[in-house]
Amino acid sequence: MLRRLRTITVLIAVFHLIGYMLLPPGTYGSFAGPEPAEAAAGGPRLLGTSPANQATGVSVDTDLMLIFDEEVTRGTGSAAVTIRRVDNNSVVETFETATSNRVSISSNVVTIDPSAELHPNTGYYVIVDAGAFRNARGENFAGLNSATSWRFETAAKDQTPPSLLQKPAAVQTGRPITLTFSEPVYAASGVITIANVSDAADIRTIAVTSGEVSGSGTATITILPSNPLKAGQTYKITLPNTAFEDFAGNRLTGTIEWNVTVSGSAVAIASLTPADDATGVSVDTDRLIMTFNTAVEKDSSRTKTITVKNLISNAEVYKIEVSSSAVSVNQRTVTITLPGRLSANTSYYVLVDPGAFYDKTNPNVQFPGILDATTWNFTTMPGNDVTKPAIVELVPADNSVNAGLSQALKIKFSEPVYPGSGEITIRYGQTDLIFESIPVTSSNVTGFGTDTISILVSNRFVMNQSYYVQIGKQAFRDAAGNYFDGISDKTTWNFSVSSDTTPPTIASMKPAAGTTSVDPNDTFELTFSEAIRINEQVLASNPVVFRGNRTSTGTVQAIISVDAADARKLILKPASALQNGASYYVEIPAGVIEDLVGNPFGGILNEYIWPFSTKGTDRAAPVIQSATMSGTNRIVLTYNEPLDENSVPPTGSFYVTANDIRVNVTAVSVTGQSVVLTLQSGIVYGQTVKLYYTKSKPAIQDLSGNEAANLTNYNVKNEAGSTQTAPVSGTVNGNILTLTFNSSLQPVHEEAYRQFGVNAGGVHIAPSSITSSGSTITLTLSSSVTTDTSVTVYYSSGSYPLKDVAGNTVASFSNFPVRNTLDKTAPVLQSIYGSGNTIMLIYNETLDSGSVPRTNQFVVTDSGASRTISSVSLSGTVVTLTLSSVLTNYQNVTVSYVGGSPALKDLNGNNAPTFSNQRVTNGFVLVNLQSATVSGNVVMLYFDSALKTTNLPSASQFVVKENGVVRPVTSLSVNGAVVSLTLASAIGSGSTVTVSYTPTSTGTLQSTTGLTVPAFTDYVVMQGSGNTGGSGTDLGGNFETATGGGVNIKEQGATVSTRMSTGGRTANRYFLSASTVSDAYSLSRSRFNQYRVTFTAPSSQAAAMVELPADTILSIKRQSDQATFTLIHGDIAYELPLSALDETEIADLVRQYGQGNLLIEIDKGGVSQAGGLRTVILQQQMEMISDTYVFHLSFVSGNNTRPLTRLKHYQTMKLLLSRTLNGQEHTVVWLDPETGKLAQAPTTISNQGSMAVVTFRHHANAAYALVRNTVSFADTSNHWARNDIQLMANRLIATGRTHTTFAPDQPITRAEFAVFIVRGLGLAGSRSDASHFRDIAPNSELASYIGAAYKADIISGVSRDRFDPDSPITREQMASMMVRAARAMGVEILTSRSQSEYLKPYQDAGSLASWARNDMVKAIEAQIIKGMSATKLGPKQNATRAQAVAMIKRLLEYLNMM
Helix, strand or coil: CHHHHHHHHHHHHHHHHHHHHCCCCCCCCCCCCCCCCCCCCCCCCEEEEECCCCEEEECCCCCEEEEECCCCEECCCCCEEEEEECCCCCEEEEEECCCCCCEEEECCEEEECCCCCCCCCCEEEEEECCCCEECCCCCECCCECCCCCCEEEECCCCCCCCCEEECCCEEECCCCEEEEEEEEEEECCCEEEEEECCCCCCEEEEECCCCCEECCCEEEEEECCCCCCCCCCEEEEEECCCCEECCCCCECCCCEEEEEEEECCCCCEEEEECCCCEEEECCCCCEEEEEECCCEEECCCCCCEEEEEECCCCCEEEEEECCCCCEEEECCEEEEECCCCCCCCCEEEEEECCCCEEECCEEEEECCCECCCCCCEEEECCCCCCCCCCEEEEECCCCEEECCCCCEEEEEECCCCEECCCEEEEEECCCCCEEEEEECCCCCEECCCCCEEEEECCCCCCCCEEEEEEECCCCEECCCCCECCCECCCCCCEEEECCCCCCCCEEEEECCCCEEEECCCCCEEEEECCCEEECHHHHHHCCCEEEECCCCCCEEEEEEEECCCCCCEEEEEECCCCCCCCEEEEEECCCCEEECCCCECCCECCCCCCEEEECCCCCCCCCEEEEEECCCCEEEEEECCCECCCCCCCHHHEEEEECCEEECEEEEEEECCEEEEEECCCCCCCCCEEEEECCCCCCCEECCCCECCCEEEEEEECCCCCCCCCEEEEEEECCEEEEEECCCECCCCCCHHHHEEEEECCEEECEEEEEEECCEEEEEECCCCCCCCCEEEEECCCCCCCEECCCCECCCEEEEEEEECCCCCCCCEEEEEEEEEEEEEEECCCECCCCCCCHHHEEEEECCEEECEEEEEEECCEEEEEEEEEECCCCCEEEEECCCCCCCEECCCCECCCEEEEECEEECCCCCEEEEEEECCEEEEEECCCECCCCCCCHHHEEEEECCEEECEEEEEEECCEEEEEECCCCCCCCCEEEEECCCCCCCCEECCCCECCCEEEEEEEECCCCCCCCCCECCCCEEECCCCCEEECHHHCEEEEEECCCCCEEEEEECCHHHHHHHHHHHHHHHCCCEEEEEECCCCCEEEEEEEHHHHHHHHHHCCCCEEEEEECCEEEEEEHHHCCHHHHHHHHHHHCCCEEEEEEEECCCHHHHHHHHHHHHCCCEECCCCEEEEEEEEECCEEEECCCCCCCEEEEEEECCCCCCCCEEEEEEECCCCEEEEECEEEEEECCEEEEEEEECCCEEEEEEECCCCCCCCCCCCCHHHHHHHHHCCCCCCCCCCCCCCCCECEHHHHHHHHHHHHCCCCCHHHHHHCCCCCCCCHHHHHHHHHHHCCCCCCCCCCCCCCCCECEHHHHHHHHHHHHHHCCCCCCCCCCHHHHHCCCCCHHHCCHHHHHHHHHHHHCCCCCCCCCCCCCCCCECEHHHHHHHHHHHHHHCCCC
16 A cells, blocks of 8 residues: 555656656746755755645655755765654654665655654645755755745545445356445455355455456456356355555455356356267367257357367467357357367367357357366377387486485386386496385386376485486386386496495494304394495405404304395304304404495404304393283283294293183284283283293293293283273385284274374375274375375374274374384484483484393493493483482583494484484473362373373372372373373362372383473362363453453363374364454453453463464454464463564465464474474583473465464563573573574573563574573683673673683674674574675675674675675774664664763764764663763774673663563
């Protein structure tokens, strides 16, 4: 609107100027310029102004324009243009022409853009100071100094909205819908919806700014849908109030809806020749025939056409004018003669323009046309095609050398091809070993029916390696059955990848290092990090051997080879049997093994890397560790060492009772360290289960043949969770996902797939079908998993629940990780925490619980001294190291992982990399209890993360007290993040209730990612139902008072659905209707005189999600620029100022996707979006105080979700902690994606009693965490600015010149100061915006910061293309930059005195540059800058690094950003 009015203003000014130039010299005609002023000798002369002097009816949002007789430039100093009111001479706005960004000059025309609209019906005059503008010769304009030289009066503001006077009740198909308004209107924003009242699928959404809407700027608007409305149907038309506005910006008073009946075309197709979807159509077909249901005539206007297109390429084949002789009509039959032949083996479709034909008896009844590719399409027969498909192009090209190579290969053929049979084989060029073999019928091969085939390769190509591709002769054929000849040689398609200088490293060893009881004739396997080969020349003189640790043992040579099925694996076999009861180690000389580009392996040259002992050295019997129910019909016995899997006892060796009743054992299996017993009937939770075992032949024995002892009356763990049927493993390959459960399942219902969802790297994939067999279910997904991302599954028990064979319903689960066969990425260590005698390593993905490293594969040091590790355990994403002694302080503790075997690896076998001396953060980020409620005899505990449902604690580990008296807990259950405790009796009303929990080594609550719930004592339980949605004063209906003011919408006021958050968490999504949101703001305004509304998502939810109608929120935004909406979730709150929303961005999304909603989300913990942040925090050795939080703000329309990225200013997030913080050492950080470095989000910390409130300001769609950071410099300990330097360095704003020195008294450079300001404000890097300066390296880290400062208009260059980064900066330059920085944050520093009053105390104020005076005065007013002394300002003096830090700190405090 504003842009439109100002464009009109400029055009009027230009027309006036043209008119003036046509007058004789010296004439002041109708251009109504100001009274002539005496110009400086030779200075520029003013020809006219806009608005003209004495003008009336001027628009309130006009620009001011001055037109001179020659080109002008900005003046110098403080000369300004000032707008004043006529009635009281008050200043409306002043523009210093030398510096104001609201003054622009184009040749001889000056345009001034006021920052706010003028008042209607008000007189104004303009004063222009002498010297405000000057010509190219440096001669000043004399100015306008009289209140009568340039004055004008604004028009009364039009506040009458346009109204719709006429709208049609009926319209003919293919004809426009015409609307008549009370005045000219302009297309604004939003979409017009036209919906068939009897067919929900027939709906059209038309953006008001699209070409389907015309007439903008007039009182008549026409709507012509590109897809004509169907005849004989009634449509409901919805016109939003945002669609049109008048010249003054007044919109329609409300949404307009009405029904329109589409008349006319009774003209319809009866038949088509060739028929729709016909195949085998003759290539000799020379005509197309349309038969209608009534006699027709053809259009004669020469504007209608019939088009034949290629269905595959969409290329136009023939375009035939309907009025031509090629189209003939005979009553009901239309014949279209083609101008040429059709091609063999080709698919076509036909389009017919609307109105091409009409009813012969009623020309107003028109044929609506054929407008899509599905109504009439057909395919020709192959004909006499005997030509085989041939290769046109290969990607990568034959003989190409590729610096990097994607995993997709492509073949372009000479014609469309279809699948046959056989495989596509990729081989290593130097060894001919198979790299990957892909069946042509695999889902990894796509593009059939076209001429281009894509081949998705699952493995990653190795650098510095050559490959060639072979294809079978029956793999591809054309439509006529001609087969592609295939590729059988090594030269047709070969390529290589460069460059690799990294030697192969050991990934795993089998048997593992230190293994006892190895079979003397066993085969050994050594797996490397990449494909390998044997250097036969080195091997000839340096054999690989099994070397005995004693002279008497001797040495046995190894026969080695590379595994044909896995080029990473080396096979070693003893040339002769090893001795029994002897100790050996494997010795591999350096250079015997190398990768495929020749990088040599360093070898194994000592007895510590791969030692082992053969059978006979181990004489200790295996010892049972535990016996636990797994599901309802299996018992798992776990021993302390690997067992002989070939020695499986008979079922008669075992005797099992449940409540003293015998339960038959039907099967026995031995795997690893476990013996699994399958029972004939199911065990029920709560039964006492006992196990008896008597040795027989074969017996339970270890690899050395030592037999396990008998068992008598051995207790089998049968507690809550241990008997629940739950998934134990899963795999996804393409679009097939399998889940294996710990018990057999009943056959599943065919609709049960609807209860599942899959998350692949943040992308939701819906299953389309389900099957089951025994303990396995198979889900077919609607789309394939095509990347190596992490994949999780969630299941919500609904109408078709899964049940085990005992009839037990499978509990809902979420975020269950499955193995992705495409995953080739190693797990990444994200953080390390320590407390007591436990250290937890947290990775970014689920680890393989069957591959647990030994204690000697980790090293823990405390201040350099090694600490003994007593055990290693693994659960989910967490590796837990238990130390033999308790550490009270983890400040100087480091952890190293040296690798080896068993390797730490993810579910797809990718080994975690080794690491050295990573610091441990003191304290754990654990699963926290957020609230507890009791209702009747059920206590509900709400945690901040979803919990595992297996290996749960017993009921006896919980203690519930009522008024100090213990109330027995009889059972417990887990659902998501909620634990339910059932008591023996109900709790009385008004009682004081507490709950305590003690974990044990055999029973503990854990999150689905493996984090442990710590013990808690006498946690206070609230009476109620467990709704944590709000606790304010009830305001009636769906509303209550909000904490902090305004109105909170109760949970009952929302519509709830179960969805997956952007972070992959399954939780409730709350939808707030337009009426609920509007009523909440109206209530907040009337009761509390503020526009503040909140919604509290229950803390029991794994994530917080709330959805609000976008048009309603934008309507509230226009009512008040102070309106906010806040989402609260447990200890975190996200406050969105509605003024931050960019209406243009939302309008663009509405045009593209239709009307939609705003989706606000809060994700907590180890979601994928937080992985990078966690990793860098760990690398920087910072202490993470809070968990990670990810805030999302998106636009949602149907299945489309798009993040909002053009927010105008920061949002506010608040974190509540149950501890106090040191504001000097703590800050919130985020990861700048451009620099890859941590950056602070402007943070303020307020300690309130024993709590801390952390407030930080930044944007959504990023991850954040609260950290503790301590930095010290050797040269600041006694400096006056020590505290400021310490604070700013701890907050990642200021950095030292070296790691140990800050150089506080050295001059600060222009680049350093700009970087410090950007970091202080938390701005994102922007390298592209630094391209203006040729002295800033375009890809440097500095470019990110300089570009960010330039983009925010904080800095400018010393010239048009130079920034001069290394030059010192003066105090007056700093003052200007800081005032601009405040303006960039939306804060304009206002002065209360004249400039001379501010500068009067300083004797050197006269040296202050005129361009810097205003900014220096503002910096003094804000107390950002202070004098060097009481009488010295030092504007020209170079600022020191200490002074700069102190000033930026004061700036951030002034902006409430610190």
